Structures are given as C-alpha cells and as structure tokens.
Amino acid sequence: MCTVEKRGDLFILTITGDDQHRLNPTRIDSIRDALARVKSESESTSRPSALITTARGKFFSNGYDLDWALSDPIRAKLMSRKLRLLISDLISLPMPTIAAVTGHAAASGFILALSHDYLLMRRDRGFLYMSELDIRLKISSWFVQIMKCKIASPKVWRDVVLKAPKITAEMGVDWGIVDSAHGSVEETVEAAVKLGVELVKRKWDGIIYAENRMTVLANVVAGLGSDETVGDFGG
Numbered sequence: 001m002c003t004v005e006k007r008g009d010l011f012i013l014t015i016t017g018d019d020q021h022r023l024n025p026t027r028i029d030s031i032r033d034a035l036a037r038v039k040s041e042s043e044s045t046s047r048p049s050a051l052i053t054t055a056r057g058k059f060f061s062n063g064y065d066l067d068w069a070l071s072d073p074i075r076a077k078l079m080s081r082k083l084r085l086l087i088s089d090l091i092s093l094p095m096p097t098i099a100a101v102t103g104h105a106a107a108s109g110f111i112l113a114l115s116h117d118y119l120l121m122r123r124d125r126g127f128l129y130m131s132e133l134d135i136r137l138k139i140s141s142w143f144v145q146i147m148k149c150k151i152a153s154p155k156v157w158r159d160v161v162l163k164a165p166k167i168t169a170e171m172g173v174d175w176g177i178v179d180s181a182h183g184s185v186e187e188t189v190e191a192a193v194k195l196g197v198e199l200v201k202r203k204w205d206g207i208i209y210a211e212n213r214m215t216v217l218a219n220v221v222a223g224l225g226s227d228e229t230v231g232d233f234g235g
C-alpha cells in the first residue's frame with residue numbers, strides 16, 4: 001500500500017502497488033499510518049524534516065474506489081470522512097510537504113496531490129484530472145475549497161471543474177497548479193529531494209510551520225470538519 005524511506009532529513013512516502021492506487025479506507029488508513037510514523041519520528045529526533053509523497057507505476061492515485069463505495073451510501077460517507085482525516089493529517093504535519101506526481105492523479109487523487117505544499121510533476125506521463133463532470137458525480141465542496149486556496153485564478157477553477165481537462169505537467173505549470181515539470185520519474189523525485197533539502201536547511205520549527213500552513217488554509221480546515229460536506233455526498 002505504501003512505504004516510507006528516510007533519506008537524510010527527508011521522509012519519502014511512496015504509494016505502492018501496480019493498481020490504480022484508488023482511495024478506499026484500507027489505502028487511506030495505510031497512508032495515514034505512514035504519516036503518523038513520519039510525525040512521530042520527526043518529533044522524537046526534533047530535527048527539521050520534510051515529506052515527499054510519490055507513487056510507483058502509472059498512477060499517483062486514480063481517485064476514490066467507487067466500485068467499493070457505490071454499493072452502500074454508508075461506505076461512501078466512510079470513504080469521504082477518512083479522506084478528510086488524511087488531508088487534515090497532511091495539512092497539520094509539522095514539516096514542509098512535497099508531492100512528486102509521477103503518474104495520473106484524478107479527482108480525490110488530484111486533491112491528495114494538491115494538499116501538499118508543493119506539487120512537482122512528471123512531464124511525459126500523467127494527468128491531473130478533476131473527472132467528476134465526466135463520471136456524473138457532484139464535486140465535493142471541500143475539494144473546491146482546496147483548489148481555491150491553492151490555485152490563484154477563478155478561470156482555472158472554472159476550467160478544472162467545468163471542462164474536466166486532462167492536465168499535463170506543462171499545462172499545470174502554465175495554469176499555476178504545478179510548481180515544476182520534470183522529464184522522468186527519477187528527475188521528478190530528484191527535484192523533490194532537492195527542494196526538500198533546501199527547505200530543511202531553513203531549520204523552521206515544525207509546529208509553527210504547521211500552524212502557519214493551517215492559517216493560510218483556514219477555509220480548507222473549516223471545510224474538512226463540516227458535516228455539510230458529508231451531507232452533500234460530495235465526499
């Protein structure tokens with residue numbers, strides 16, 4: 001499901017498996033467990049660190065596991081609640097976070113990538129794709145909150161949700177979604193490591209870093225807990 005490698009002061013969380021890395025409770029729990037290990041280790045050493053999240057294979061994450069969820073509304077609510085807990089873990093993590101997107105990231109998989117402080121992406125393979133319109137699902141209101149906090153342009157919000165484009169890394173850089181595009185999986189991860197090392201050099205206090213991130217993302221934090229998001233079945 002996922003592994004965590006310590007490389008110097010960096011934690012590299014890799015979503016594993018040759019499937020689509022669909023977000024169901026089992027996979028979400030495994031990522032949350034990995035984040036809990038990262039948090040606890042960083043607190044025990046009290047050394048500044050940074051998290052890089054990447055994935056093996058063709059997919060970063062192809063979004064919710066709808067096959068699992070569609071059989072029962074309770075399952076959909078559970079999946080949504082667990083994803084909101086995972087995003088909350090990321091937003092409150094006491095270190096900088098970098099998504100090294102080396103494959104497709106669709107809908108909640110896109111949101112998982114976007115919920116990192118930085119989003120680096122492979123140029124030749126992989127789409128960021130908010131697919132709800134194409135698959136006849138109502139987008140979650142809290143997804144839009146995250147997009148509005150992370151992407152500057154209302155025209156981009158409109159296009160991402162109401163045109164459901166398959167966004168490449170280069171398009172993502174142009175639209176202000178992706179921080180940088182890279183030639184291969186290796187180059188994307190290498191660039192993420194380089195960025196992580198630079199950020200760790202600043203020796204910020206992790207608690208203060210997390211508090212400031214949550215202040216910047218206050219609207220997202222508020223949306224993660226509200227029952228409204230669960231009620232609208234928007235995840």
Ligand SMILES: CCCCCCCCCCCCC/C=C/C(=O)SCCNC(=O)CCNC(=O)[C@H](O)C(C)(C)COP(=O)(O)OP(=O)(O)OC[C@H]1O[C@@H](n2cnc3c(N)ncnc32)[C@H](O)[C@@H]1OP(=O)(O)O
Binds near residue numbers: 063064135
């Ligand atoms: C009773 C229950 C009540 C309701 C229950 C509700 C459920 C929950 C509540 C609702 C929540 C709302 C919010 C929803 C959240 C979700 O997560 S829902 C799930 C969303 N997931 C999806 O919809 C999946 C979307 N993914 C896809 O459509 C595809 O997997 C893909 C991402 C488009 C990839 O397609 P695929 O064909 O597999 O891709 P490839 O073969 O890799 O590539 C296709 C061609 O494109 C070329 N290519 C790939 N990357 C690039 C690139 N970067 N640049 C250029 N070209 C690229 C690739 O080479 C292929 O080209 P060809 O070889 O020529 O075909």
